[in-house]
Amino acid sequence: MAGAANSAVPTLIGSVQRALRLLEAAGAHRDGAPAKQLAREAGLPLPTAYHLLRTLTYEDYLRRDNGVFTLGSAVDRLAQGAAAQNRRGTIEESLSHWRDAIGVAVYFAVYREGEIELVSISDTPYAPAVAEWADFRETGHAHAIGQCLLGQLDEAARLDHLDRHPVQPVTPHSVRDRPALLRRIARTGPGQPCFERQEYALGTVCAAIPITLGDLPATVAISLPVHQEARLHPAVEQLRAGVSGLMGSRWFSISI
Template sequence: MTIKRDQTLIASIQRAVHLIDVVANARRPVLVKALAQESGLSLGTTYNIVRTLIHEGYLRQEPDGLVLGGRFPSLRPENDEGVFLARVRSSLRRVTAELGATSYLSRFSNGEVDIVDIVDAAPSPRVELWVGINNSAHATALGKQILTELDTDGRLDYLSRHPLAQLTSHTISNRRTLLEELDHHPESAIDRQEYAIGFTCIAVPVRSPGLIASLAVSLPSDLKALDPEAIVRRLQTFAGKLSVQLGADRFGQFTI
């Protein structure tokens, strides 16, 4: 007589893994309430599991929601947005802490420039994005740095689909002038009040296999201590480290 033994599944572990999976696939930090709705768990149960996962380092609480924590094993496919966001958020927090400036990361995806994440600095709040990045890449360091990374055909294609709107009196709206600037400054980009009056934005490339991205900060243009060259050097250090992390993630070689 053969006795059939059912597998014993531990419900609490199943719930925890499901919550991690939701965060790992989210493009933005996830609020606990949204996590409860997505998972079908009660809010109280979700809070209890989340507290445990934060304590153990598998999730991390950010001001705007949850991202993956430092102990999360990097064994997931390269297209998991949550893994990408967790790496980016950690880097942006370090940039903001050191430079005291709001930091940004943008990337080129499906033919468009998108902002991936922003970490605010209390003394230097983010620039109000009154025009979407898709329609203002030519007027932002974030966008100009990505345009610099594209080949000639890629730049012309993008610019043919996005007119160079004159957002401020400082905006470069002439295509030839913009292309000349991109050619002359491949390793960094700057906009001096080209997107918003009173703000200067500085960006550097983040280069990784299959990824075109830029790391940037924004600062008040009248800041006395504003030293663009020094900021570029610091950003390049952060961007280099992030490039290594993201590149290793894609080949499954990075360990936390």
């Protein structure tokens, strides 16, 4: 029994524990604190504290200025990473909600640094997502997500994208050339959804609604098998209503 109890106790690395206590102590002082004060607050011998403070400073978890230690940029990067994970989790929860409520595969994508970025997909075996058989970034002209994002760009950015990723047919139903694509984008009013029918994948219809997150063009999209095409417009309207209810919320107010 004693052996079983001991096996349940995790193996702790003392130096890591002591370093974390120093970081917590430093974080409690907005304007920083000297080594002696941090050692005292962390309950550490001064020589041990000095050794760990040098290591933490070298790794940029702390910054030393005139004998005072403050949190370094590595701590900021950890915090940003945690915040990004939380935001991604919130996005995925929202997509899952719409997936189940509407009964479709749901996608979230952004246009970042000159490229289409598919951030998250939520689907089920009964509402499968479209398989990415041709590079999504290079074929933005052929799918609703890409057309929606390109429609949110200014003319120079849109033409630059098409220079780098030329319009060419992906299926027999795809838009044929750049002028045809630009005419389609011009016909789609601001804030209106984009629709495509078997342009990226045969047997599939898709729609995407535009969302702007600060300066970041974004979109939420859905797809359906072509034999369920009659559901597409009602599903888009249901999605638009759901997204509109969140436009002022934390989910949309935070840049991802």
